Amino acid sequence: MTQTTGDTTVPPSRRSGPRGAYAKTEARRAEILKAAFEVFAVSGYRSGSLKDVAEKVGLSQAGLLHHFASKEALLESVLTLRDEESVALTNSLSARGAELLGGMVDLARYNTTVPGLVALYCVLSAEATAEEHPAHQYFKNRYNWTRATLTRAFSDMDDLGQLRAGLPPGAAARQLIALMDGLQVQWLLDNDSVDMPAEIAAFLRVVTTEDFRG
Template sequence: MLHIAMDTFAARGYHNAPVQEIADRAGLTQAGVLHYFRTKAQLLTGVLELRDQSDIEQLGPDRPRGTEFLRHLVDTARRNAEREGIVRLYAVLSAESVTEDHPAQTYFRDRYTGLRAFVADALREAGGLAEDDARVEPAANAIIAVMDGLQVQWLLDPGSVDMAVSTELALDSLLTALAPDRFPAGG
């Protein structure tokens, strides 16, 4: 049922996806869906947790660090080109979550906070940068923005966007700018 809800939310957005449609597609009644998830918001939370679980399983038991984590981001972009439904779900719901009282707003705010911290740590470790280097946080924001923006472009025109190549180029450029002694231009 969660996969059906994921597809429905990805195609229609949270507000335009009726629980009845999800129930019909799952072969259940609306009451049956609400037996497992007491509210539509709880169903959405279940879908987001399913998405995150898939990503966590890809990481394995230990989160990579430094350059290895940054390369993991490139690998994620490559994998995402094979997971259109999950990419669409993320793009639609993250954009929708900025609206007032959206049930996924806290989820996405927390997710971005955690992701920024992981990316910033990886940049510091890879570049040998000081903890208080003021360039690291904006660079982490830029990497996340590039990846999210590439997903939207790819969804609109998959044949024109290679998310992995573009992500790698952005990472390489930022590493060269942040730590030219470790990542020389063209190196």
């Protein structure tokens, strides 16, 4: 929802308070999110504390809570930011078939530039297998959405005769997810031994008739 004045449409959040103050607040929130990425990636969610995050940005814990109401809210914002970046890179809300799968190769290539983000995902996804973890439902929903999105892409290719005979689209989707997650762990342990985009492209060439390149 936006508010309109004359010919100008302005999001409500940008109308409350001076432009400079809003920009300063957003910059501070971005700084906190970056620090949270680093803390949670190294220590995990359970061991990484708000105090650790606050110290990285020169705030008291109370000052940090002015921007994020709780540790859970901070984690949610960190995960949401990662998902927004992933969707933008893969164009997964509108792309279909080979275009969407090619976006997964692009995503793997991008991930090689953000090792802290990859580490964060690996640590949190493992921790969140426990039902009491605050990100448990988030990761269940994320895997369900990712699996459905990739199954749709492989189904599109199957309809065009581009999926290898005998391979169900759902199985191809699960295999691709498992490959991407496993490659991330191997890459974190030894960056030089794993070429993630090349490995994913190679898998896609095996299960489809298209010439994906990493």
